[in-house]
Amino acid sequence: MKQLKDILAKSILYGGTDLLTHTQQVVTCISKMSENFKYEFDSKLALKGAILHDLGKAHPKFQKRISGKDKKTLLEKFEDENYILRHEISSMAFLPCFPNEEWPVLIDMVIAHHKSIVSPNYEGRGILDLKTQDRNWIQNHLIEWNDWQKYGIAIIKSFGFDCVDYITLEQAENALKYASQYCEAKKKGWSPYRGLLKAADHFASALEKNAEENLKYTFETPDLSYYRTKDRYNDFYPLSKVTTDDFRPHSMVVAPTGAGKTDFLLRRTKGRVFYTLPFQASIDAMWVRLKKTVPNKDIRVLHGMSKIVADKNNVDEQLLQPLVGSSIKVLTPYQLAGILFGISGFETILLDIQGCDIILDEVHTYSGYSRSMILEIVRVLKNFGCRIHIGTATMPTVLYKELLEILGGKENVYEVKLSDSELSTYNRHNIFKESNKTDINLIIQNSIEKNEKLLIICNTIKKAQIIYKNILYKFPDTPKMLIHSRFKRADRLRRELDLKEIYNGNGENNLGLSPCIVVATQVVEVSLDISFDRMITECAPLDSMIQRFGRVNRIRNEESRLVQKPIHIIEPEGNVLPYKLDLLQKSFEQLPDNGEVLEEKTLQEKIDNVYPHLDKKEIDIHLKFKDGRFTMKELTDNKKGILIEALEIEGATCILESDRERYIESNWDERIRLEIPINWKTIYRYKNEYEQLKVGSYPFVIPQKEEEYEKYGLQLVEQNIIL
Structure with a gap:
């Protein structure tokens, strides 16, 4: 018989954390998060969900595979067997340890914290997929039940909850049947409790023993006193002398580059801040600027390079970037677009951003699908109680008016523009x-x-x-x-x-x-x-x-x-x-x-001459948030490919042939450094010309000489062309 400390939650290759320790870490995280998200959670019930979420990992098949020292992923290992095991489903067998009236929320938290209840990628791994495809799915998830249930029960009791000493096989089977029937009956909407569990699980898994220390700095309102001191007042930056003390929740500021928009927008915020910018270079620069001027420890940057931009000598800082609770997070609107399209993790993003201040810097730079996306993002953010602050140097009047209307008009929006005399100083x-x-x-x-x-x-x-x-x-x-x-x-x-x-x-x-x-x-x-x-x-x-x-x-x-x-x-x-x-x-x-x-004062008229009408692209077919509600079934996700297709963003990666072996043998953060992002449409026509690796981000391997790359960056060429 194994000791409780020998029941693992993570592979030996990934630290070999035991199940009780991991559960304790998730409980610590969920306690802080359930109290600090704007959504009103039942904190005690949330804690029970955290305890329950991974108990199915005590299943002997999971333990057998996770104890191995080979380099196969868990998914690859499980495919070697003749049935699919989802530990979330096995966790449902412990529902009888809790009152029946709590089961719906516990199922919401646990059953889809890794996989949608119906797979968006047709891979057949959600509970409803397995129910349809495998008549033995219940028996498989309860193999040797009498031998391993004691570990889960012991973990529940270790947190001070009353729990039965034994769950019969029939009770366990009925719990799994109840969970599947509950999922089948799900209506359209979103599950805050699923988002909460995902947020806590990701935080604990990323930081493990350092999670509790890093939690101390989460959910802090940023100290922006630097931007509010009189030292920042300057005649050369007219916005520095404009008051931000206005009762209206939202802001729209039109001013030239170099007028002090960043300071003004930051001074308008009251809570945690999400600062969006369209380009990676500007995001990195803004993050560095905020790190230097805002004393809060938890200032993050989120995009493809976030783990590189973060301090390379501070592993925790690297791992924190995509997690919830930062005082300020600098990101692109694409990270928010997942909400619109129901991409995996969208519930967690919603919880994190709800009720916060959102700065949308230079929204006019988007066109086509991206411009339509921005309008929809503003709608959903307003719906979830965010205070939205828009800054631009150039925005067509038709776009300005539509954003103003979405935000509730002049009664809800503080509008700021420079006078002609002020604009003349920007000629x-x-x-x-x-x-x-x-x-x-x-x-x-x-x-x-x-x-x-x-x-x-x-x-x-x-x-x-x-x-x-x-x-x-x-x-x-x-x-x-x-x-x-x-x-x-x-x-x-x-x-x-x-x-x-x-x-x-x-x-x-x-x-x-x-x-x-x-x-x-x-x-x-x-x-x-x-x-x-x-x-x-x-x-x-x-x-x-x-x-x-x-x-x-x-x-x-x-x-x-x-x-x-x-x-x-x-x-x-x-x-x-x-x-x-x-x-x-x-x-x-x-x-x-x-x-x-x-002349700066003539620019608005010139822009309106170029854009007399609002050129939007139809994205309704892809949207999962319409008219103030979600149109997809709860506990399900949409395919990430929808986001890439709708917005035409960089959806693929390449590496140089000279980096091929290094990429294969490297860990995740080293691989990120070697990757070259590229638009999927660009690489698609070459997809049969280049090898595509089946590890990491599945990069295409480009046979370009290193010295040519150092000069010019990636150049897509036919295989037989020598540069």
């Missing part, structure tokens, strides 16, 4: 329209001779790579860099830091990078605090171009207010993907030429 740029035949090498040479920092922005990665190759050849002695999304995650982070700390330097750093050249894509458009002297840019939609312009002559002081700096815009022609030619032509026509100053 920072001389505009030069260039034809497609313009030799940009002459502009580059002129910039170098003037000792300027030059920023070149392209609409596609391929074009950025072509231009960078030309610069390497034509201007070999000028410091230069290339930045876009198709670098390894760790390499991209390094380039982002170089962009801010070296190429954005003032010429007094160690490398003395004036002059210098940076070639980039749209990744530098939004909320990135960099200031260059000159820009060459391909024509883009007007709102995007205005954002790009904000990276030139950004520094605010007495001298800069009297100086304009040059922007060169290449006329759109031919294939202008990813944009539409007519949109770019309209945008190009709105801008002045021949070095004329771009």
